[in-house]
Amino acid sequence: MTLDTRVILICSGKGGVGKTTLTANLGISLASKGSPTAVLDADFGLRNLDLLLGLENRIVYTAQEVLEEACRLDQALVKHKQEPNLSLLPAGNPRMLDWLKPEDMKKIIEMLSKEFKYVLIDCPAGVEDGFKNAVAASKEAIIVTNPEVSAVRDADRVIGLLNTHGIKPVQLVLNRVRPKMMETQEMLSIEDVTDILALPLLGLVLEDEQVIVSTNRGEPLTLIGSKSPAARCYSNIAGRLHGEEIPLIDPSKEGTSFRDKFRRLMQTKIF
Amino acid sequence: MNSFNSKKNQIILSQSFKKNWQKQFELDIKGNKYSQLEIFLGKWKLTCNDINYIINYCKRLNKTISNVFSSEPESIISASNLGLNTSLILEKNTRIERDLNIENSSNSKKAEVSIIFHQGTLHAGEIIEVESDILLIGDVNPGAIVRATGNIMIWGRLLGIAHAGKEGNHESKITALQLRPVQLRIADKIAKGPKEKPEEGLAEEAQIQGDVIVIKPARTR
Structure with missing residues (x-):
C-alpha cells in the first residue's frame, strides 16, 4: 500500500512561539479527521512534545533505539489512547544530537511514511544542526511566528534556508494574535507580517489562556473538544491543511459577540 | 567530459554530466593531489543538500574547500549558508556590456x-x-x-x-x-x-x- 504521505516540518527559528503546541493540536485534529498521523519530536535536546500530548509516562523506546535497531518501529510508536489515529515517535536523549545525521532522520521519516498519511515534525528552535537534520527529511513546511519583530526576523531567516533546501510549499501560521492590540496598532498587523514574509497564510491563532491550562494538563485543546478561540483556530488550520476551504477569521470581529462575552465572563468566574 | 582545468587545485563541475555528477565529482577529487580546493559550480543550481554532500566527501578525503565559485546566486546562497567562502562570477550570457566602445577586452575583465x-x-x-x-x-x-x-x-x-x-x-x-x-x-x-x-x-x-x-x-x- 502506498500512501501519499505528507511530511510537514513545523518550524519558526525563534523559540517559544508555539511550534510544539501547534504540532500537538494539529496532530490531534488531523487524526480525528480519520487520517493516520504521526508526530515526530525532532527537538532531541529539549523534548517536550510528549508532555503536551500527555504521553510522557508511556514512552518505552525512542527514535534512538529504532535507529540502533534495538527495537522495531511499532514498539517505539506511542499510540494516543483517546485518538488512536495519532502516534508519537519520541526523540532520543540529548546525547543523541552528537551523532544524529540528516541520513538518520531520512531513515526514520521513510519508515514512518509507510504507515502514516501525515508526518508532522516538530523542529527545534534555531538554525543549527537540529534544524538541518529536521529539514533534510521534510517535503513541506509550516512556519509559525508571533506578531513580533524578532519572531518575524527569525522566521524570515528560516524561509531563506528552506528555499535553499528546495522545500515547497511553505505556509505561515500567525500565532498569539491579540485582536485588541492589533486594532490599536500596538502590535504588528497581519499585513505587516505577510508583507515581509510573503507566504500564504494558513491560519491565525488567537491568544488564549486556555492554551496554557491545556499544556499543563497534557491535553491538547483540540482533543477535549474545547470551544475556546484557540481551539477553533487550530481545527480550522487542520481543515485547511486537509484541503477543506475554511475562511480566515477576522480578528477585529473576534470576541465582540454576546456569546463570546458571556463565555469569557463564565471563564473568569471559574478560574 | 573535460572537467579538469589547467590550475591543479581547481575542480570544475561541467555542464555535460548532469545525471550522475556525484560520480564524476568524486573522480575529480580523488585525482586531485592538493588539499585545498577551489570548486567551480558554473551555472549549476545546487541546494544545501548537494553542497553538504560535496563538503562531506571532501572531509572524508581530508581536503578543505577554500572557495566556491558560481554564476548562480542560488548556489552561492546555499554554499554561504553552510559556511563556505563564495564568489559570484560572471558568465558571458548574464553580462550586458553597456559600453560598446570597449575594444578588445585586453585590459582584463575589470x-x-x-x-x-x-x-x-x-x-x-x-x-x-x-x-x-x-x-x-x-x-x-x-x-x-x-x-x-x-x-x-x-x-x-x-x-x-x-x-x-x-x-x-x-x-x-x-x-x-x-x-x-x-x-x-x-x-x-x-x-x-x-x-x-x-x-x-x-x-x-x-x-x-x-x-x-x-x-x-x-x-x-
Missing part, C-alpha cells in the same frame, strides 16, 4: 561595465556581493545585505542594508521602488534609513551629495 541580475527576495541573513552593478528583482528584507562595487537597483523594497560602491566609488547610487533601509552605505559613507514612510508609487534613489547621503525621487537620465 574594465568592463557589467550588471548582474538576481531574481528572488533576499531573506534575513542572506548576503549577496557582486563586483559590478546589480539589478535585484524582489525585496531585500530586514537583516539581508546587498553589496556591489557599482550601483544597486532594486525592483522591489529595500528594507535591509545596501552598500553601493563598496570599493570606494562615490558616484554609485542606490535605487529602489521603496527605499526604507535599516542602513545605507555608499563608498565610505554610512547613513541610517529614513524613519518616515515614503510616498507610495515613487521610486527613490540615494547618492552622495557634498558629504552626506541624500535620498531623492529617482529620475531618468
Whole structure:
C-alpha cells in the first residue's frame, strides 16, 4: 500500500512561539479527521512534545533505539489512547544530537511514511544542526511566528534556508494574535507580517489562556473538544491543511459577540 | 567530459554530466593531489543538500574547500549558508556590456561595465556581493545585505542594508521602488534609513551629495 504521505516540518527559528503546541493540536485534529498521523519530536535536546500530548509516562523506546535497531518501529510508536489515529515517535536523549545525521532522520521519516498519511515534525528552535537534520527529511513546511519583530526576523531567516533546501510549499501560521492590540496598532498587523514574509497564510491563532491550562494538563485543546478561540483556530488550520476551504477569521470581529462575552465572563468566574 | 582545468587545485563541475555528477565529482577529487580546493559550480543550481554532500566527501578525503565559485546566486546562497567562502562570477550570457566602445577586452575583465541580475527576495541573513552593478528583482528584507562595487537597483523594497560602491566609488547610487533601509552605505559613507514612510508609487534613489547621503525621487537620465 502506498500512501501519499505528507511530511510537514513545523518550524519558526525563534523559540517559544508555539511550534510544539501547534504540532500537538494539529496532530490531534488531523487524526480525528480519520487520517493516520504521526508526530515526530525532532527537538532531541529539549523534548517536550510528549508532555503536551500527555504521553510522557508511556514512552518505552525512542527514535534512538529504532535507529540502533534495538527495537522495531511499532514498539517505539506511542499510540494516543483517546485518538488512536495519532502516534508519537519520541526523540532520543540529548546525547543523541552528537551523532544524529540528516541520513538518520531520512531513515526514520521513510519508515514512518509507510504507515502514516501525515508526518508532522516538530523542529527545534534555531538554525543549527537540529534544524538541518529536521529539514533534510521534510517535503513541506509550516512556519509559525508571533506578531513580533524578532519572531518575524527569525522566521524570515528560516524561509531563506528552506528555499535553499528546495522545500515547497511553505505556509505561515500567525500565532498569539491579540485582536485588541492589533486594532490599536500596538502590535504588528497581519499585513505587516505577510508583507515581509510573503507566504500564504494558513491560519491565525488567537491568544488564549486556555492554551496554557491545556499544556499543563497534557491535553491538547483540540482533543477535549474545547470551544475556546484557540481551539477553533487550530481545527480550522487542520481543515485547511486537509484541503477543506475554511475562511480566515477576522480578528477585529473576534470576541465582540454576546456569546463570546458571556463565555469569557463564565471563564473568569471559574478560574 | 573535460572537467579538469589547467590550475591543479581547481575542480570544475561541467555542464555535460548532469545525471550522475556525484560520480564524476568524486573522480575529480580523488585525482586531485592538493588539499585545498577551489570548486567551480558554473551555472549549476545546487541546494544545501548537494553542497553538504560535496563538503562531506571532501572531509572524508581530508581536503578543505577554500572557495566556491558560481554564476548562480542560488548556489552561492546555499554554499554561504553552510559556511563556505563564495564568489559570484560572471558568465558571458548574464553580462550586458553597456559600453560598446570597449575594444578588445585586453585590459582584463575589470574594465568592463557589467550588471548582474538576481531574481528572488533576499531573506534575513542572506548576503549577496557582486563586483559590478546589480539589478535585484524582489525585496531585500530586514537583516539581508546587498553589496556591489557599482550601483544597486532594486525592483522591489529595500528594507535591509545596501552598500553601493563598496570599493570606494562615490558616484554609485542606490535605487529602489521603496527605499526604507535599516542602513545605507555608499563608498565610505554610512547613513541610517529614513524613519518616515515614503510616498507610495515613487521610486527613490540615494547618492552622495557634498558629504552626506541624500535620498531623492529617482529620475531618468
